[in-house]
Amino acid sequence: MSNPIKLFIVDDHQMLIEGIKSLLQDETTIKIVGTATTAELCKQFFIAQSADVVFMDINLPDMSGIDLTKFLIEKYPNLNIIALSTFTQGTYVRKMIENGAKGYLLKNASKFEILKAIETVKSGQKYLTPEAEEALKYEINLQKKLPKITKREKEVLILIVEGLTNNQIAEKLFISIDTVDSHRKNLYSKLNVNNTAMLIGFVNENKFLDS
Structure with missing residues (x-):
């Protein structure tokens, strides 16, 4: 049996973190190795430990998730970061992808979609929710014009x-x-x-x- 995928969650709402933990607690293929409510706590975790996939909130109290994504990818290029956000604006999707995120999930995502996103990015592919994909296409077209x-x-x-x-x-x-x-x-x-x-x-x- 292969090792479980190590998941790290960054979100400033503890309730959301607990919700994801509860949702995934019976999943033998996923292991939540840590959580952080600030960018600083996230950085501290990765100094000594590692993860395969990171759920990244865009709106953090001490640094934007967009900037934190860039910071982490520069230091740990093999990290698979998935944005976890309430924002569906194309600007946010584009900036997260440009800064190295492999996926984009909305915070109302189902358990099925969360698992699919984790497995997809771990296999080396990108995963965007349909809303995020649509917003990104619109944003790219807008930028061209x-x-x-x-x-x-x-x-x-x-x-x-x-x-x-x-x-x-x-x-x-x-x-x-x-x-x-x-x-x-x-x-x-x-x-x-x-x-x-x-x-x-x-x-x-x-x-x-x-x-």
């Missing part, structure tokens, strides 16, 4: 969204007011808007700065 802006234009855009004037932006970025004005006009042109209000509206509506 969105205009590309330069790094400097993005810096200016962030400050415009924060409400800074051209003078304040120039001061903050150590560039001339004319240069700021030029970047602002380029942004208006690229994003097909006519004023600051429309620019901010476009950013919010398309989650443009989340990419």
Whole structure:
């Protein structure tokens, strides 16, 4: 008989952790080797111990699960991380996958789906719930359609969204007011808007700065 799959759970809600434990307690193919309610506790576990699969909450109190996923994969490339989230937005799915997650489950997943996800990623494949897969496709298509802006234009855009004037932006970025004005006009042109209000509206509506 092969060794059970070692599962580690990261979630800031103890009740959810207990729920998964209860759900999987009779499964001989899965062994829960540890849990953590913060990113720091998760990091401490992996210093001395290991797991095959990690359930990763995206919303942690001390660090986002997206950043923690990147950190863990860089240090332990063989880890199979599955996002466990209430979020179905494509941005979250894309960022988790980009940072090395092998799967994406919603917190209302059934026992059957949880087991299927664990076994799928352990076998080297990706597992996305239908909702996550749909959201990811939509997000990828959206990213393809969105205009590309330069790094400097993005810096200016962030400050415009924060409400800074051209003078304040120039001061903050150590560039001339004319240069700021030029970047602002380029942004208006690229994003097909006519004023600051429309620019901010476009950013919010398309989650443009989340990419």
